[in-house]
Amino acid sequence: MFSRSAIRTLAAPSSRLFSSSSARQTKVAVLGAGGGIGQPLSLLLKSDPLVTSLSLYDIRGAPGVAADVSHVDTASEVKGYAADHLDEALEGVEVVVIPAGVPRKPGMTRDDLFNTNASIVRDLAAAVARVAPNACVLVISNPVNSTVPIVAATLEKAGVYDPKRVFGVTTLDVVRAARFLAGVTSSSPSETPVTVVGGHSGATIVPILSQSAKGKSVSGEAYEKLVHRIQFGGDEVVQAKDGAGSATLSMAYAGAKFANAVLRGLNGEKGVTTPTFVKSPLFADQGIDFFSSNVELGPNGVEKIHPIGELSAEEKKLLEACLPELKKNIEKGKAFVA
Ligand code: NAD
Ligand code: LMR
Numbered sequence: 001m002f003s004r005s006a007i008r009t010l011a012a013p014s015s016r017l018f019s020s021s022s023a024r025q026t027k028v029a030v031l032g033a034g035g036g037i038g039q040p041l042s043l044l045l046k047s048d049p050l051v052t053s054l055s056l057y058d059i060r061g062a063p064g065v066a067a068d069v070s071h072v073d074t075a076s077e078v079k080g081y082a083a084d085h086l087d088e089a090l091e092g093v094e095v096v097v098i099p100a101g102v103p104r105k106p107g108m109t110r111d112d113l114f115n116t117n118a119s120i121v122r123d124l125a126a127a128v129a130r131v132a133p134n135a136c137v138l139v140i141s142n143p144v145n146s147t148v149p150i151v152a153a154t155l156e157k158a159g160v161y162d163p164k165r166v167f168g169v170t171t172l173d174v175v176r177a178a179r180f181l182a183g184v185t186s187s188s189p190s191e192t193p194v195t196v197v198g199g200h201s202g203a204t205i206v207p208i209l210s211q212s213a214k215g216k217s218v219s220g221e222a223y224e225k226l227v228h229r230i231q232f233g234g235d236e237v238v239q240a241k242d243g244a245g246s247a248t249l250s251m252a253y254a255g256a257k258f259a260n261a262v263l264r265g266l267n268g269e270k271g272v273t274t275p276t277f278v279k280s281p282l283f284a285d286q287g288i289d290f291f292s293s294n295v296e297l298g299p300n301g302v303e304k305i306h307p308i309g310e311l312s313a314e315e316k317k318l319l320e321a322c323l324p325e326l327k328k329n330i331e332k333g334k335a336f337v338a
Helices: 004-011 038-046 062-069 086-090 110-131 144-157 171-184 220-231 233-241 249-266 313-337
Strands: 027-031 053-057 077-081 095-098 136-139 166-168 195-198 205-208 272-283 288-298 301-305
Touching: 027 038, 027 086, 038 053, 038 062, 038 249, 053 062, 053 086, 062 077, 077 086, 086 110, 095 110, 095 249, 110 136, 110 144, 110 313, 136 144, 136 249, 144 166, 144 272, 144 288, 144 313, 171 195, 171 205, 171 220, 171 233, 171 249, 171 272, 195 272, 195 313, 205 220, 205 313, 220 233, 220 313, 249 272, 249 288, 249 301, 272 301, 288 313
Parallel strands: 027 053, 027 095, 053 077, 095 136, 136 166
Antiparallel strands: 166 272, 195 205, 195 288, 272 288, 288 301
16 A cells, blocks of 8 residues: 555654654643544644643543544554543643634634634633643634633633743644745745734734745735735635535644644754744734734743734735734633633
8 A cells, every 4th residue: 555665754753744853741632632623633643753642632522533543653642531521631731732612614704703612712721720720722713813812811810821831823824825825936835934923814814925035026916816815715615615614634734733843842942933823012012912923932832922024015014904903803802701
C-alpha cells in the first residue's frame, strides 16, 4: 500500500506539521473531542511528539474517539471522558483546547452562534478555573471574538485569570492566507507566510499582505479578491458543506499547528511567533483589549506581543473597518459573563 519512501516518511519522528526541539511531559485536553474538529484534532495531537498524555472530553462520544485514537503507535497515553467527568478530564492538564459548540449553517454569521456557544464555553472555562487554573486555554469555538473574552472573564471571576495563558485560535486565517497567496502567485505556501491581525470573522480578519515578499506584488482586482477570500474563506466551506457544518479538517490541522507552537514555547524554545487573539495593549486605548497580532510564545504562554508594523493605505482601511466590529464582539462577550 505504501512505497518505501512513504514508509520512511511515516516512520520519521516528526512531520512537517510538528516541530519538536526538546522533550517534556505535557498533558493536553480536548474539550469537544467527539465533534467534527475534535476528532481529527485529537488524532493530530496523538501524533505530536510534544504531547505525552491526551485527555478527550465531550458530552457525546469521547470514550469511543479515545479508544480509536489510542491505537495509534505514538508514545502518548489517551483517555476518554464522558459527560459528567469533565473535572477528571482536566486533572493535571497544562494545555486545554476547546472546539466544543455548534458550527454555522449557510446564511449564518459566527455571531449567530453566540447564544448557544457562549454558555458552553463559559461552563468549560469555569471547570478549567476549578481544576486546572494554570493551564493554557486555546479557544476554537466561535464566535472567537466573543468566546475569548468570555473565557477570560470567567477565569477572572474565579480569581485565576492569567492573560498570558488565554488564546483565540486564529491560525486557520493564517493557513488560508498562505495557501491562497501561494495560489495567486504560483508559489509554494512555505514561501508565502502572511501575518493576519484583528479578530476571527469577516471584516475583523485583516491580512497584512504588504509585509509579505510575495504578497506585496499582488494589486488591483487580484488584491481585492485575495483579501475577500482570506476574510470569507470560512463561508466557502460552510456553503460547500451545505448544512453539514463548517471547516473541520483544515481547522484540526490549524489547531494542531497552533497547539504545537504553544507547546514549543512552554518547552522553552525561543522565537516561536505566530498570530493569535490575546489580551493585548495594541488598541486598548480605543477600548479594544483583545486583538490578534504576532505573538511570541514562551514558558509562561505569551512572551511578547508584537505591534502590527507598517500598513499600506488599503490595510489601514481594512483595520478601520475591523476595529468597531471587533469592539462590539468583545463587549458582547464581556457583558455575557458580567
Ligand atoms: P461539531 O458540532 O461537529 O462538534 C462540536 C462538539 O462539541 C460536539 O461533539 C458536541 O457534542 C460538543 N459539545 C457541545 N457542548 C459541549 C459541552 N458543553 N462540553 C463538551 N463538548 C460539547 O462542531 P465543529 O465543526 O467541531 O465546530 C466546533 C466549533 O468550532 C464551532 O463553534 C465552530 O464554529 C468553531 N470553529 C472555529 C474555527 C476557528 O477558526 N476558530 C474554525 C472552524 C470551526
Ligand atoms: C472558519 O473560519 O472556517 C470557522 O470560523 C468556521 C466558520 O464558521 O466559518
